[in-house]
Amino acid sequence: MAVRRPLAAYASDALRSRGRLYPEPPSPTRSEFQRDRDRVIHSTAFRRLAHKTQVFVPLDGDHFRTRLTHTIEVGQIARALARALRVDEDLAEAVALAHDLGHTPFGHAGEGALEACMAPYGGFDHNAQALRVVTLLERRYARYDGLDLTWETLEGIVKHNGPLLGRENASASHPLPHNRRLSPYIAQFDAIFPLDLATFASVEAQAAAQADDIAYIGHDIDDGLRAELFSLDDIAQTHFIASVLTHIRDEHPGLERPRVIHELARRVITGFVEDAIGESLRRLARVAPASADDARRAGENLVGLSPPMVEAERDIKSFLFANMYRHAKILGVWERARDAISRLFPAFFENPELMPAEWAAQAVALEGADRAVAVADYIAGMTDRYALGEVKRMFGG
Template identity: 70%
Template sequence: MALRLTLAPYASDATRSRGRIHPEPPSRTRSEFQRDRDRVLHSTAFRRLAHKCQVFVPLDGDHFRTRLTHTIEVGQIARALARTLALDEDLAETIALAHDLGHTPFGHAGESALTACMADHGGFDHNAQALRVVTRLERRYARYDGLDLTWETLEGLVKHNGPLRGPHVAHRLHPYIEAFDRVFPLELESFPGLEAQCATLADDIAYSSHDTDDGLRAGLFGLDEIASVPFIGALLAEIEALHPGLERQRVFHELTRRVITRFVEDVIDESTRRLAAAAPKSAEEARRAQTPLIGFSQSSAQALIELKRFLFKNMYRHPRVIGVWEEARSAISFLFPALNADPSLMPPEWERLAAQGKEPRAQVVADYIAGMTDRYALNEYRRLAGGAQAKAF
C-alpha cells in the first residue's frame, strides 16, 4: 500500500490552526501540532501513566500493559492510520497521547469509584478530567496554567468519541467541558476532525489486541477458548497453517500482530471508501458530516464487538481481576471522603488549593486522587486506613 506524502484537502493544517488560548510566536523548528505533541510528552501527567494500570495493577507483573504503554501503542496506530489516509499524523498522535491523561489510578475500577464519590459534586468523567489536566492542572509555564494546546488538539481530546451536543446525544455534558466551551468554543455539536477519529479507532484496536495478549499471557483464558470468537479463530488457524507446532508465546505475538494489522487495514479501506463518497473539501466540511468518515467496515465492527464481549466475560469479569478491582475501588472510596473531610491530609500545595475556595473542595480532592499513580494511591490508603484494611493488596 503506497504511503502519501502530501496532506489531503480535508486534513487538519497546522499552518492554519485556529490557535491557542494564549497566543505565542511560532516555533522555528516545529509545527503547531508537533509543539502540542511535545508539550504532552513532557507533562507530569504523561509520566504518571507509567504507573497507572490498564487492566492489571503493577503487583501482577512487570510485562503487562500500563496506561503508558497502551498510550504509546495507540499513538503508533493513530500515526499509521493518519499517514496512509493523508491526514496530519502529528495531530493524530498528539490526541492519542493525551486521550488517557484524565484516567484515575486502578483503571476502570478507580474511575467508577471516583464517579460515585463525585455524584453530588458535578460528577467525574475521564475526558473532562483530561481537559482539566491540559488546561488547568499542569502548572509548568510562567504565563498560564495548563499546556496551552491548539484548538484542534483540544477539540479532538474532548470529542474523540463523537459530538457532545445535539438531538442524538443522551448523556449530560460535564460542567467543566460546558464552562470551558463558553470561553474557548469547541463546536461540541459536530464530529471532531479526522485525525481525532483516527485516534479513537486506534484506541479500540490497541486495547482489544493487547488485552487479548495480556489475558493469554496471564492465563485468564486459553487459545482454545478465545478461538470461539470467529475472527480470532480464523487468525489462529492461519498461524497454525503457516507455522505448525509454534510455541505458545510466539503464537500469542503472531495473533496480536495479525489482529492489529487486520483492523488497521480494514479502517484504511473503509475510510478511503467513505471519504471518496463524501468528498469533503476541507477539515471543516469533514467535521460537519452526518456520520464519522473514519471507521470500521460492518464486518470488522461486528468482529470487534464479539472480541470485546469475550474479553468482558473472560478477562474484565475474571475473579482474579475482579478481586483486585474491588480492593482498588475500596481504596478510592475510602480516600475521597477522608481527604474531603480533612484537606490537611493532602500535601501542602493541595491543602492550599482546597483552602483558597476558587473551586469546590470536592473538585480539588478529585483532581488530587485522579492524578495519583496506583502505587501512590495504595501508599496513601495504607497510611490513612492502616495496614488491616489495606493488607489485601
Template identity: 60%
Template structure:
C-alpha cells in the same frame, strides 16, 4: 491505500499552518509545526509521565510485561500514525491526540474512575475525558504565562470530541452524555474557547479513537493470555480470531505458544488497520470533503470499521468482558481498589489538610462541591503505587491488590 512511506496531505486533513490557534496566542516556532509543539508539550507533561504507573487492566506490580496506561498510549500512538499516514492526514495531530487520550484516567484503571464517579455523584460526577481537558487547560502548571499546556484548538477539540459530538443540533446532550449531561469542566471551557460540541471532530481525532479500539482488542487478548485468564483454544469461540489462528496453524504447524500469540496479535492489528483504512477511504470518497471543516459537519464519522469488522470488534469485546474484565481474580482486585479510592476520597474531603499544601491551599471555607473537586483532582492524578502509599499513611489496613 497509499504506498508505504509516501507522504501527502489530503484536502480534508488538518493543516497546522491554518490552525485556529491557542487560547493564549504565542509566536510560531521556527522548527516545529503547531501540532508538533502540542505533541511535545504532552510528552513532557507530568500527567503523561504518571501514566507509567497507572493500571491498564492489571495493577502495576503483577508483572513487568503487562500493559500500563503509558505502554497502551504508545501503542495507540503508533497505530494512529500508521492510519493517518495512509489517509493523508496530519500525523502529528493524530499522534498528539493518541498520546493525550488517557491523561485523565485515575489510578486502578476504570475501577478508579467508577469509584471517583460514585464519590462525586452529588458534585457533578467524574469523567476521564473531562478530566483530561482539566489537566491540559488548568492542572498542569509548567509555564509562566498561563495554567495548562495551551494546546491548539484542534488538539483540544479532538481530545473532547474524539468519540463524536457531545451535543445535538438543538444543544441537548448527545451520545454518551445524553442521560447525565455534558460534564461541567467541558462546558466551562467551551464557554471561553468554543470547541463546537455539536459537530464531529477532525478525521485525525477519529483516527485516534479507532486506534484506541484496535490497541485494546489486540493487547488485552495478549495480556489475558499472559495472565492465563483464558487460553488460545478459548479464543476460537470468536470467529474472527478462529480464522486468524487457523491461518497460523496452517502456515506454522507445531509453532510454540508464545510465538503463536505474537503472530495472532500482529494479525489482529494488521487486519483492523487495513480495514479501517479501506472503509475510511470509501467514506471520504463518498463525502468528498473539501476541507477539515467538511469532515466536522458530516452526518456521521468518516473514520470507521467496515460492518464486518464492527462485528469482529464487538465479538472480541464480548469475549473479553466476561473472560478478562469480569474474571473472578480481576474482580477481587477491583473491589479492593474501589475501597482504596473511596476511603481516600472520604478522608481527604473530611480533612483536606492531609493533602499536600499546594492541594489544600485556599480550601478553608470552600463549599462542598469545590472541596470535592479538588480532592478528585488530587486522587485522579495519583499513580497506583502512590494511591496505595497514601492509603497506608492514613489507614491501618491497606489491601495488597494481588
C-alpha cells in the same frame, strides 16, 4: 517503501490552526501540532501514566500494559491511520498521546469508584479530566496554567467519543447517546474557548479514537492470554480469532505458545488497522469533504470499521468482558482498588489538610462541589502505588 503523499483537502492544516487560548509566536523548527505532541510528552501527567493501571492491576511480572504503554501503542496506530488517510500525523499523535491523561489510578475500577464519589457533585468523566489536565492542572509555564495546546488538539481530546451537543449532526447509523451529559468543566471552558461541541472532531482525532479501540483489543488479548485468564481455545470461540489462529497454525505448525500469542495479537491489530483504512477511505470518497470543517460537519464518523469488522470487534469485546474483565482474579483486585478510592475521597473531602500543602491550601478554602472537584483532581492524578501509599499512610495496613 511507503511514500508520504501530500495531505488531503480534508486534513487539518497546521499553518491554519485556529490557534491557542494564549497566542504564541510560531516555532522556527516545529509545526503547531508537533509542539502540542511534544508538550504532552514532556508533561508530568504523561510520565505518571507509566505507573497507572490500564485494564487491570498487574498480576504477575512487569510485562502487562500500563496506561503509558497503551498510550504509546495508540499513538503508533493513530499515525499509521493518519498517514494512510493523508491527514496530519502529528495532530493525530498529539490527540492519541493526550487522550488518557485524565484517567484515575487502578484503571476502570478506580474510575468507577471516583465516579461514584463525585455523583453528588456533577460527576467525573476522564475526557473532561484530560481537558482539566492540559488546560489547568499542569503548571509548568510562566505565562499560564496548562499546556496551551491548539484548538484542534483540545477538540480531539474533548470529542474523543463524538459530538457532545445537539442531535442535528447524528445519523441513523451514528446516533448520539441520549444519556451523554456535558461536563461542567467542558461547558465552562467552551464558554471561554469554543470547541464546536455539536460537530464531530477532525479526521485526525477520529483516527486517534479508532486507534484507541484497536490498540486495547489487541493488547487485552495479549495480556489476558499471558496472564492465563483464558486459553487460546477459549478465545477461538469468536469467529475472527478462530480464523486468525487457523492461519497461524497452518503457516507455522507446532509453534510454541508465546509466539502464537504474539502472532495472534499482531495479526489482530493489523487486520483491524487495514480494515479501518479501507472503510475510512470509502467513507471519505463518498462524503468528499473539501476541508477539515466539511469533515467535522459530515454528520457521521468518517473513520471507522466495515460492518463485518464491527461485528468482529463486538464479539471480541463481549468475550473479553466475560472472560477477562469479569474474571474472579480481576474482580478481586478491582474490589480492593475501588475500596482504596472510596476511602481516600471522603477522608480528603472532610479533612483537606490531609493532602499535601499545595493541594490542601486550595481545598480548605473551598466548599461543596468546588472542594469535591479539587479532591477529585488530586486523586485522579495519583499513580497506583502512590494511592496505595496514601491508603497505608492514612488508614494503616
